[in-house]
Amino acid sequence: MAEVMLRKIDDQTCANMVSLFASGENNRLLGEILAQNVANRPRPAQQLTPVVTHTGQVDPRVKFTFGAVTQPMGGQGAGLIDNHKTGVKVKCNRFHAVPQMKCTAGVPTGHASGMAGLCAYTH
Numbered sequence: 787m788a789e790v791m792l793r794k795i796d797d798q799t800c801a802n803m804v805s806l807f808a809s810g811e812n813n814r815l816l817g818e819i820l821a822q823n824v825a826n827r828p829r830p831a832q833q834l835t836p837v838v839t840h841t842g843q844v845d846p847r848v849k850f851t852f853g854a855v856t857q858p859m860g861g862q863g864a865g866l867i868d869n870h871k872t873g874v875k876v877k878c879n880r881f882h883a884v885p886q887m888k889c890t891a892g893v894p895t896g897h898a899s900g901m902a903g904l905c906a907y908t909h
Contacts, residue, residue: 856892
């Protein structure tokens with residue numbers, strides 16, 4: 787980022803570092819750099835490798851991308867999501883909301899559980 791900011795001063799886009807920051811150009815440049823880095827990052831197909839948390843511990847949970855919920859509002863829940871520390875099934879925050887809302891975290895098509903289309907949480 788420093789290199790890009792110095793180039794802006796060298797090519798006379800900004801008079802000096804103070805005017806660069808005063809105009810907010812630093813935020814725009816940072817946004818461009820971050821967007822470029824995210825776009826160039828390879829996308830994993832399905833994350834099946836263990837995830838290491840910020841404390842250095844391995845997170846034992848299997849990650850999957852939620853699919854669409856095809857059940858009517860208030861239908862059955864698959865109960866696949868649990869608290870990995872206590873083992874307690876996590877309740878759906880949409881099903882148990884007041885007023886009740888339509889679930890959005892569906893089990894994806896082709897999931898090993900065979901419960902595609904159901905809410906992944908416990909109802």
